[in-house]
Structure formats: C-alpha cells, structure tokens
Amino acid sequence: MQSRTSAAxxxxxRSAAAATAIxxxxxxxxxxxxxxxxxxxxxxxxxGVAKTTLYRRWSGKNELVVDAVAELFDELELPDRGxxxxxxxxxxxxxxxxxxxxxxxxxxxxxxAESTRDDALRQRIGESIxxxxxxxxxxxxxxxxARGELPPEPDAAESARTMDLIFDVIAGAVVHRxxxxxxxxxxxxxxxxxxxxxxxxxxxxTD
Amino acid sequence: MQSRTSAAxxxxxRSAAAATAIxxxxxxxxxxxxxxxxxxxxxxxxxGVAKTTLYRRWSGKNELVVDAVAELFDELELPDRGxxxxxxxxxxxxxxxxxxxxxxxxxxxxxxAESTRDDALRQRIGESIxxxxxxxxxxxxxxxxARGELPPEPDAAESARTMDLIFDVIAGAVVHRxxxxxxxxxxxxxxxxxxxxxxxxxxxxTD
Amino acid sequence: MQSRTSAAxxxxxRSAAAATAIxxxxxxxxxxxxxxxxxxxxxxxxxGVAKTTLYRRWSGKNELVVDAVAELFDELELPDRGxxxxxxxxxxxxxxxxxxxxxxxxxxxxxxAESTRDDALRQRIGESIxxxxxxxxxxxxxxxxARGELPPEPDAAESARTMDLIFDVIAGAVVHRxxxxxxxxxxxxxxxxxxxxxxxxxxxxTD
Amino acid sequence: MQSRTSAAxxxxxRSAAAATAIxxxxxxxxxxxxxxxxxxxxxxxxxGVAKTTLYRRWSGKNELVVDAVAELFDELELPDRGxxxxxxxxxxxxxxxxxxxxxxxxxxxxxxAESTRDDALRQRIGESIxxxxxxxxxxxxxxxxARGELPPEPDAAESARTMDLIFDVIAGAVVHRxxxxxxxxxxxxxxxxxxxxxxxxxxxxTD
DNA sequence: GACTAAGCGAGACGGTACGTCCTGTCTTGCT
DNA sequence: AGCAAGACAGGACGTACCGTCTCGCTTAGTC
Numbered sequence: 001m002q003s004r005t006s007a008a009x010x011x012x013x014r015s016a017a018a019a020t021a022i023x024x025x026x027x028x029x030x031x032x033x034x035x036x037x038x039x040x041x042x043x044x045x046x047x048g049v050a051k052t053t054l055y056r057r058w059s060g061k062n063e064l065v066v067d068a069v070a071e072l073f074d075e076l077e078l079p080d081r082g083x084x085x086x087x088x089x090x091x092x093x094x095x096x097x098x099x100x101x102x103x104x105x106x107x108x109x110x111x112x113a114e115s116t117r118d119d120a121l122r123q124r125i126g127e128s129i130x131x132x133x134x135x136x137x138x139x140x141x142x143x144x145x146a147r148g149e150l151p152p153e154p155d156a157a158e159s160a161r162t163m164d165l166i167f168d169v170i171a172g173a174v175v176h177r178x179x180x181x182x183x184x185x186x187x188x189x190x191x192x193x194x195x196x197x198x199x200x201x202x203x204x205x206t207d
Numbered sequence: 208m209q210s211r212t213s214a215a216x217x218x219x220x221r222s223a224a225a226a227t228a229i230x231x232x233x234x235x236x237x238x239x240x241x242x243x244x245x246x247x248x249x250x251x252x253x254x255g256v257a258k259t260t261l262y263r264r265w266s267g268k269n270e271l272v273v274d275a276v277a278e279l280f281d282e283l284e285l286p287d288r289g290x291x292x293x294x295x296x297x298x299x300x301x302x303x304x305x306x307x308x309x310x311x312x313x314x315x316x317x318x319x320a321e322s323t324r325d326d327a328l329r330q331r332i333g334e335s336i337x338x339x340x341x342x343x344x345x346x347x348x349x350x351x352x353a354r355g356e357l358p359p360e361p362d363a364a365e366s367a368r369t370m371d372l373i374f375d376v377i378a379g380a381v382v383h384r385x386x387x388x389x390x391x392x393x394x395x396x397x398x399x400x401x402x403x404x405x406x407x408x409x410x411x412x413t414d
Numbered sequence: 415m416q417s418r419t420s421a422a423x424x425x426x427x428r429s430a431a432a433a434t435a436i437x438x439x440x441x442x443x444x445x446x447x448x449x450x451x452x453x454x455x456x457x458x459x460x461x462g463v464a465k466t467t468l469y470r471r472w473s474g475k476n477e478l479v480v481d482a483v484a485e486l487f488d489e490l491e492l493p494d495r496g497x498x499x500x501x502x503x504x505x506x507x508x509x510x511x512x513x514x515x516x517x518x519x520x521x522x523x524x525x526x527a528e529s530t531r532d533d534a535l536r537q538r539i540g541e542s543i544x545x546x547x548x549x550x551x552x553x554x555x556x557x558x559x560a561r562g563e564l565p566p567e568p569d570a571a572e573s574a575r576t577m578d579l580i581f582d583v584i585a586g587a588v589v590h591r592x593x594x595x596x597x598x599x600x601x602x603x604x605x606x607x608x609x610x611x612x613x614x615x616x617x618x619x620t621d
Numbered sequence: 622m623q624s625r626t627s628a629a630x631x632x633x634x635r636s637a638a639a640a641t642a643i644x645x646x647x648x649x650x651x652x653x654x655x656x657x658x659x660x661x662x663x664x665x666x667x668x669g670v671a672k673t674t675l676y677r678r679w680s681g682k683n684e685l686v687v688d689a690v691a692e693l694f695d696e697l698e699l700p701d702r703g704x705x706x707x708x709x710x711x712x713x714x715x716x717x718x719x720x721x722x723x724x725x726x727x728x729x730x731x732x733x734a735e736s737t738r739d740d741a742l743r744q745r746i747g748e749s750i751x752x753x754x755x756x757x758x759x760x761x762x763x764x765x766x767a768r769g770e771l772p773p774e775p776d777a778a779e780s781a782r783t784m785d786l787i788f789d790v791i792a793g794a795v796v797h798r799x800x801x802x803x804x805x806x807x808x809x810x811x812x813x814x815x816x817x818x819x820x821x822x823x824x825x826x827t828d
Numbered sequence: 829g830a831c832t833a834a835g836c837g838a839g840a841c842g843g844t845a846c847g848t849c850c851t852g853t854c855t856t857g858c859t
Numbered sequence: 860a861g862c863a864a865g866a867c868a869g870g871a872c873g874t875a876c877c878g879t880c881t882c883g884c885t886t887a888g889t890c
Contacts, residue, residue, distance in 0.1 A: 008887095008888070009833090009834080009888095010832070010833050010834070010887085010888065010889080011832080011833040011834025011835065011886085011887070011888080012833075012834050012835040012836080012885070012886045012887050012888090013834085013835080013886080013887065013888095014834090014835065014836095015835075015836080018835095018836085034321075034323075034324040035320060035321075036320075036321060039875085039876065039877090040876080040877075040878085041875090041876065041877085042876095048837095049836085049837085050835095050836060050837045050838065050839090051837095051838090051839095051877095051878080051879095052835090052836070052837080052838090052878095052879085052880090053835075053836060053837085055878065055879085056835080056836090060877090060878085061877095102323075105323040106320070106323050106324060108320075109316055109317075109319050109320035109323065110316075110317065110320035110321075112316050112320075112386060112387055113242060113243075113313070113315075113316035113317035113319075113320055114241075114242075114243060114317075115386075116241070116309075116312045116313050116316065116386060117241040117243075117313060122389060125387075130387060130388075161399075162399075164388065164390070165396070165399055165400060165403065167388075168380050168383040168384045168387075168388055169376060169379075169380045169383075169400070169403065171379075171383050171387070172376075172378075172379030172380040172381070172382055172383030172384070172387075173375045173376045173379040173380065174379070175379055175382075175383065176375040176376075176378050176379030176382065177375045177379070179319060179322075179323060180319060180332075180337060180375075180378070180379075181337075181371065181374075181375055182329060183371070189372070192368075192369075192372055193372060193376070195407075196372065196376065196404075196407040196408065197403075197407060198407075199406065199407045199408075199410035200402075200403040200404060200405075200406045200407025200408075200410070201403065201406075201407075202410070203406035203407070203409070203410045215856085215857070216856095216864085216865085217856075217857075217858090217863070217864045217865070218855085218856065218857095218863080218864035218865030218866065219854065219855040219856055219864075219865055219866040219867075220855080220856065220865090220866075221865095221866065221867095222866075222867075225866095225867085246844085246845060246846090247845085247846080247847085248844095248845065248846080249845095251868095255868090256867085256868075257867065257868045257869060257870090258846095258847080258848095258868095258869090259848090259849090259866090259867075259868080259869090260866075260867060260868080262847070262848085263866075263867090267847090422882085422883070423838085423839085423882095424837065424838045424839070424882080424883075424884090425837080425838035425839030425840065425881085425882065425883095426838075426839055426840045426841075426880065426881045426882050427839090427840075427881080427882065428839095428840060428841095429840075429841075432840090432841085448735075448737070448738040449734060449735075450734075450735055450738075453870090453871060453872090454871085454872080454873085455870095455871065455872080456871095458842095462842085463841085463842075464841065464842040464843060464844095465842095465843090465872095465873080465874095466840085466841075466842080466843085466874090466875095467840075467841065467842080469873070469874085470840075470841095474873090516737075519737045520734070520737050520738060522734075523730055523731075523733050523734035523737065524730075524731065524734035524735075526730050526734075526800060526801055527656060527657075527727070527729075527730035527731035527733075527734055528655075528656075528657060528731075529800075530655070530723075530726040530727050530730065530800060531655040531727060536803060539801075544801060544802075575813075576813075578802065578804070579810070579813055579814060579817065581802075582794050582797040582798045582801075582802055583790060583793075583794045583797075583814070583817065585793075585797050585801070586790075586792075586793030586794040586795070586796055586797030586798070586801075587789045587790045587793040587794065588793070589793055589796075589797065590789040590790075590792050590793030590796065591789045591793070593733060593736075593737060594733055594746075594751060594789075594792070594793075595751075595785065595788075595789055596743060597785070603786070606782075606783075606786055607786060607790070609821075610786065610790065610818075610821040610822065611817075611821060612821075613820065613821040613822075613824035614816075614817040614818060614819075614820040614821025614822075614824070615817065615820075615821075616824075617820035617821070617823075617824045631860060632860015632861060633859070633860050633861040633862075634860085634861075635860095635861065635862095636861075636862080639861095639862085660849085660850065660851090661850080661851075661852085662849095662850070662851085663850095665863095669863090670862085670863080671862060671863045671864065671865090672851095672852080672853095672863095672864095672865095673852095673853085673854090673861090673862070673863080673864090674861080674862060674863080676851095676852065676853085677861080677862090681851090681852085682851095829890100830889105830890085831888105831889080831890075832887105832888085832889080832890095833886105833887090833888090833889105834885105834886090834887085834888105835884100835885080835886080835887095836883105836884080836885075836886095837882100837883095837884085837885100838881105838882085838883095838884105839880100839881095839882090840879105840880080840881080840882095841878105841879075841880065841881090842877100842878100842879085842880100843876100843877080843878095843879105844875105844876090844877080845874105845875090845876090845877105846873100846874080846875075846876100847872100847873105847874100848871105848872080848873100849870105849871085849872075850869105850870090850871090850872095851868100851869085851870085851871105852867105852868100852869095853866105853867080853868085853869105854865100854866080854867070854868100855864105855865090855866080855867090856863105856864085856865090856866095857862105857863100857864095858861105858862085858863090859860105859861080859862075859863105
C-alpha cells in the first residue's frame with residue numbers, strides 16, 4: 001500500500017542499477033574469495049559504487065549476502081514429472097544444483113551460522129530462502145494428492161507438523177550430503193534418498 | 208621409535224595447561240559473543256596466555272574452533288536401550304543436546320561454512336566431529352543386527368553406501384531442525400523422525 | 415595551474431587539526447618516555463586520532479619525529495646584537511636552548527642515527543632542521559660583512575667551503591657539549607667558544 | 622681486586638669464546654641491518670649462542686652495542702708526527718676513519734641518543750668510548766708542550782676547561798661533518814679544520 | 829529557472845582486530 | 860653453575876576493514 005502510492009519522496013531517487021550491480025558484485029566476490037574474506041569495500045569497488053550507497057541499502061555483510069544468495073533461488077521451479085517420486089527427485093536435484101554453485105556454498109551456511117545469534121537475520125533467511133524451497137514441497141504434495149498418490153489431509157495441525165518434518169529431512173539431508181560429507185548429490189543418490197523417504201511416509205501412514 | 212615416543216625434544220616443552228585453558232576460553236567466548244565476534248586476542252587474554260602461544264598451536268580461528276567444539280563430542284555415548292528405534296532416538300537426542308548448546312550452535316555451522324573453501328579444514332572437521340557421531344550409528348546398526356532387527360549386510364559396498372545415506376539423513380535432519388527451522392528437537396520430534404526413518408529402511412529392504 | 419592550487423581533490427579533505435594534534439602529541443610523548451619508547455599507537459591515542467590517520471601522513475616513527483622536532487626550530491631568529499661575536503654567541507645560545515629541551519634532546523640524535531642508513535631521512539633532516547640553523551649563520555656573516563667586520567667573499571666556491579666548515583664546527587661543538595659531554599651550554603662556554611672560533615677565522619684569513 | 626682472587630665460583634665458568642663471538646656478531650648485524658633493526662635474538666643466533674647466554678652478560682641492546690662499538694676504538698693510537706698540527710690532523714683522521722665504518726656510524730649516534738635518558742649508559746659510553754679519544758688529545762697537548770709549541774699550563778682548572786672545549790670542538794666537528802652533513806672527512810678538510818682550531822688557540826692565548 | 833532535498837563518488841576519519849616480531853624470562857636436559 | 864634450545868607473557872608493529880563523516884557534484888521534483 002505504501003509502495004504503491006510511493007508518494008514520490010523528495011530528492012534524487014535511488015538508482016535501481018546500483019542495487020543490481022551490488023548484488024551481482026557480491027556473488028562474484030563470493031565465488032572468488034568466499035564469505036569470510038568478502039569485504040564490503042571490495043564489493044562496492046567492483047560494483048562501481050561508493051560504500052555509502054551500499055550501506056544506505058543494507059545494514060551489513062549478512063543482510064547483503066542473504067539478498068545476493070536469495071536471488072539464486074528465484075529460478076526454482078517444479079515441472080510436473082508425473083509421479084510423486086519423480087517430483088521429489090526433481091526438488092532434490094534442483095536444490096542440490098543451487099548448493100553446488102560456489103556463491104551459494106560459501107555464503108549460505110555462513111549466514112545460517114550467523115543467524116543462530118541474530119533473530120532478524122534468521123527471519124530474513126526464512127522468508128527469502130527457506131520458504132522459497134518449502135513452497136516446492138507443498139506444491140509437490142498438493143499434486144500428489146490430486147493424482148491420488150497421497151490421501152487428503154484431515155487434520156491441519158498434524159499435516160503442518162508432518163510437512164515440517166519432511167522438509168527438514170529433505171533439506172537437511174541434501175545440505176549435509178553436499179556440504180558436510182562433500183559428496184555429489186547426483187541422480188543415483190537422489191533416487192535412493194527418495195525411495196527411503198517415500199517408503200517411510202507411506203509405511204507410516206498405513207500404520 | 209624415536210619420534211613415536213617424542214624423544215625428549217630440546218627446549219622447554221609446551222605447556223599442557225595452556226591448551227586446556229585456550230580451548231575452554233574459546234568455548235566461553237563462543238557462548239558470550241558468538242563465532243563472528245570471537246577474537247583470538249580475546250581468547251588468549253581469557254586463557255591467561257599470550258597470543259603467540261595460541262598461534263604456535265593453531266593456525267587460525269577455524270582450526271581452534273573445530274578443536275574447541277570437538278571436545279563437546281567427547282561425551283557422546285550410546286547406551287543400549289533394547290531396540291533399534293530406541294537407540295536411534297537416543298542418538299538423535301544426544302546429538303540435538305550438543306547442538307542446543309550455544310558454543311556448538313554458534314561455532315559448528317560457521318566452520319562448516321568455512322570448510323567449503325578449505326579442504327584441510329573439512330578433513331579436520333570430518334575426523335574430529337563427524338566421524339565421532341558416525342561411529343554411534345555404526346554401533347547401533349551392529350547391535351540391531353545382533354538382535355536380529357536388521358539382516359546382516361551381504362554386500363560391503365552397498366552397505367557403506369546405505370550407511371552414508373542414513374547418516375546424512377539423521378545428521379542433516381537434526382541440524383536443519385535445530386539451526387535452520389530453529390525448532391526444538393524434543394522426544395516427540397525424535398519419535399516421529401525415527402518412525403519415518405525406520406519405516407523407510409525396512410520397507411526399502413523388503414522391496 | 416591546476417595542481418598548484420590543490421584543484422579540490424574529490425573526497426573528504428584531510429583534517430588540518432589532526433596534523434597539529436599529532437605533532438604536539440609526539441612532542442609530549444618524547445618528553446615523557448623518550449624516543450625509543452615512543453609508540454605510534456600511543457601518539458595516536460594522545461592526539462585523539464586513529465593510527466590510520468597517522469600512517470596516512472607519515473611513513474613511520476622517524477619521519478614523524480623529524481617533523482615534530484623541526485617545528486621547534488620555527489622560533490629560531492637572530493636579533494642583531496651589534497657585533498659579530500655577539501651574533502655568534504646568540505646563535506650558539508639559541509641552538510643550545512632548543513637542544514636543552516627534552517623533546518629535542520631525545521629525538522634529534524636518534525633520527526640522525528637512523529639517517530645514517532636512510533638517505534631520504536637525512537635529506538629531510540637537512541631541509542627541516544639543519545638548513546634552518548645554517549640560515550642564521552649565513553645571515554650573521556652577511557651582517558658582519560656589511561659592518562666591515564669581515565671582508566666580502568671574492569671566491570664563491572671557497573666561501574661555501576668555509577661556510578660549511580664553520581657550520582660543522584659550531585653545530586658540532588654545541589651538540590657534543592650538550593649531549594655527549596652533557597655539560598651546560600651557558601653564556602660562559604658560549605663566550606669561550608666564540609672567541610676560539612673568531613680568532614681562528616680572523617687569524618686564518620690574515621695568513 | 623675481585624677478579625684477582627675470583628675465588629673459583631662454583632659451577633661451570635663462563636665461556637670466554639662466547640663473549641667474543643657475541644660482540645663480533647653484534648658488529649656484523651650492525652653493518653647489515655643497522656641499529657634499529659638489530660635484534661638480540663638475531664645476534665645470539667649468529668654468534669651460535671643461546672639468548673640466555675647473552676642476557677647473562679649484558680642487560681640489553683644498548684649496553685651490548687656500546688661494548689661492541691667500543692672495541693673499535695681499541696686500535697686508536699697517536700704516532701708522533703713531529704708537529705702539533707700534524708698530530709691534530711692525525712687524531713681527526715683516525716677518529717673519522719672509525720666513524721666511516723658502518724658498524725660505528727649506525728651504532729654510535731644511536732646509543733648517544735639513548736644516553737640522553739639513561740645516565741648509566743652515558744657513563745658507560747664516556748668510559749668506553751669518549752675517554753679513549755680524549756686521551757689522545759691529552760697526549761697531543763703534552764707532546765706539544767714538550768716541544769715548546771704550547772706553553773705549560775699554569776692553572777689546572779682553567780686548563781681542564783680549555784681541554785674540554787677543545788675536545789668538544791674536535792669531536793663535535795668531525796661527527797657533524799661525517800654524520801649530519803654526510804661529507805667526507807678527508808685530508809683537505811682535516812687541514813682546514815686544524816688550521817682554524819690552532820689559529821684560534823694561539824691567537825686566544827696571546828690575547 | 830531557482831530551490832530544495834536526497835543520492836552519489838570519493839576518500840578521510842576513529843576504531844578494532846589481525847598475524848608477526850621482538851623482548852626478557854622461564855623451563856627443559858646436557859655439560 | 861653454564862649452556863643450547865625453545866616455549867612463554869607481554870607489547871608494539873603496520874595493515875586491513877568497519878561503519879561514519881564530510882566534501883563537491885548530480886538528479887529529480889516543487890515553487
């Protein structure tokens with residue numbers, strides 16, 4: 001509502017080009033030197049922008065990196081592959097593809113680490129990054145229910161709890177495999193993992 | 208024979224007390240200010256030690272924090288609870304208990320993040336922290352097989368692959384729940400998760 | 415034309431107050447702890463300035479101390495006392511008065527010592543300090559020639575050589591008396607020294 | 622008296638070779654890196670000696686350098702050249718020859734600078750270095766008096782005062798020429814200087 | 829068409845931490 | 860006791876970034 005009218009604040013408007021250049025420069029630097037050696041001064045220089053311009057829009061390194069990495073998740077999409085298993089594998093592989101990019105690898109865990117002491121940051125990560133992926137899982141379940149692969153949810157609370165569990169399992173396993181074990185998340189692994197997960201789910205519900 | 212038994216190198220030997228004090232101080236500082244504001248100078252001061260002493264033994268913040276956090280995992284142990292499900296829940300809860308401590312929370316993800324650009328660091332984390340937990344899972348499986356809950360492994364390679372998958376799922380899910388979703392890993396969650404995992408496993412093997 | 419008048423370089427201009435405060439702080443510290451224990455960090459703190467600001471303008475301790483001490487020589491002046499002898503005594507006593515100040519005592523010899531291995535430093539000392547005093551001697555000679563106490567110089571090269579000799583004798587003797595022998599350069603000593611010097615000069619010229 | 626009886630102190634006696642090696646190493650380092658970058662650890666290493674050995678004998682850098690430089694003055698000697706003027710020139714050139722050596726150049730002014738805040742150091746310099754040269758001047762005067770070039774001294778106090786003046790003039794002028802003006806003290810300069818000095822003295826005494 | 833108000837580049841500023849170097853002291857075991 | 864070796868507490872170094880601040884200069888909207 002506020003931004004719609006936008007009220008034409010007096011003074012020179014902020015340059016849209018600057019924001020784009022800064023986020024792109026941030027990802028470049030992440031790729032080249034990693035999170036811990038990323039410098040706001042360096043980012044500003046590469047973006048051809050003054051440090052003041054950067055600080056006018058982001059309060060610090062963490063916020064900037066979250067936004068820079070979040071843009072990587074814009075491309076997430078879940079093509080309908082026909083079966084629940086195929087859809088899950090799709091989510092897994094898409095997520096893994098993003099995690100394989102050095103700008104995500106380096107930045108993502110770092111901001112998560114920072115977020116353990118900064119609630120505002122955690123919330124920002126949740127909105128910009130986590131929820132973006134969660135949406136895919138929700139969509140997949142809706143499709144599966146439409147296809148009749150899964151029964152409709154009778155209890156909303158129970159449903160939400162299961163959803164969270166599934167999401168933690170999927171996202172957690174992929175991240176752990178990719179970053180901690182440092183092994184490739186390829187089609188083979190995705191198939192094994194999906195089998196484990198779906199068997200667990202269907203067996204559980206038939207209990 | 209000479210180098211194995213230290214051979215009484217010339218000069219004043221390194222103080223054993225210093226290492227202990229430094230690691231303890233590191234955990235203290237992690238609790239108080241978190242990883243990103245942890246300063247080696249600060250750690251040294253608290254430990255009552257000169258910065259030189261610290262740098263003589265650790266090459267930097269990352270290595271130091273890995274060792275400091277690794278000590279937290281020394282207490283890991285897996286009491287025999289009688290059934291596979293109970294044992295898995297035990298592992299999950301023990302791991303979650305460590306992750307709930309602020310010194311681990313703050314430091315663990317940070318060093319994992321750093322390790323994405325530093326192979327030596329990743330290996331160090333693997334040996335000091337990850338393998339320590341993996342051992343519990345291996346032990347749990349052996350017990351289950353002894354009890355007859357799980358069949359013996361016919362194919363060693365396949366067995367190792369399954370083991371890795373299980374480990375990524377357990378560790379990943381717990382970490383994601385605790386640090387990213389920031390929800391408590393309590394007995395209820397542990398039971399749901401274990402059910403999902405074991406159902407997945409047994410169903411899968413009967414396929 | 416552009417660079418002469420500074421041309422309004424971009425960015426925030428350097429604070430003039432900072433330079434003043436730094437040089438004053440340097441002299442304070444010289445008085446209190448002497449050259450060898452003078453710390454650039456300490457100077458910066460006292461001046462209410464960051465170390466960066468200090469290093470942006472001076473390349474190190476030596477350059478800083480030269481400038482700080484050089485300012486002491488700003489007050490040098492040679493009142494016309496009527497005779498050559500009186501003027502020489504005036505120069506001697508003025509120089510001695512500066513050397514008696516602890517900030518000069520402590521710093522001057524130290525930078526001279528350093529200058530034996532640093533040509534740029536020696537040149538800086540020459541311009542900022544030595545030449546300032548030399549000027550007085552030149553002025554004294556011109557006056558004496560105007561008064562008819564000394565004959566005009568026929569040979570410029572010979573004149574320069576004599577001038578250098580006289581200057582080394584005056585400056586050297588005063589410094590040696592004050593700093594090495596550590597005896598006061600008072601009116602009595604100045605009179606004896608001046609007699610020796612002027613007798614030597616006039617006798618020499620009559621040879 | 623103490624060293625005569627020496628009493629065969631218990632324990633291993635101090636190695637005489639160590640002291641020699643340390644002083645030689647000190648001069649080497651002075652030549653190579655100069656006073657300000659000379660390190661006691663470095664000296665010890667070069668001398669093939671432990672730092673403890675060094676500290677057992679000298680209390681610090683200044684004392685060590687004074688002793689190392691003082692040894693250079695051991696070779697001072699004043700051959701009888703027949704006339705007072707020749708003897709003075711001899712002293713001047715000998716002193717200049719030592720000052721021309723980099724180990725003296727670098728170290729001598731530095732310890733003098735330090736001595737402005739350390740009386741014990743000044744005394745040590747006086748005894749080890751300054752008096753060594755002063756002796757030559759005294760000897761020269763005695764010879765000149767024996768030859769009849771100078772009258773015998775009637776008043777001891779006046780004599781001492783004149784002696785000090787002469788010494789400050791000679792030593793001061795040579796040091797200033799060599800280190801501050803950084804011009805060579807060669808035979809030509811020595812002749813001009815000596816003429817100035819002796820003319821001043823004889824004219825003064827005939828006043 | 830001047831005025832106002834904010835954005836922008838540049839770069840200096842007060843700070844904090846870095847990782848290294850040196851000091852002078854202290855253990856070691858050997859001589 | 861002396862001695863080589865080397866660890867130790869402490870402190871300064873000179874550098875790198877941080878986040879803020881002044882500069883002079885756009886670049887829009889409003890009178």
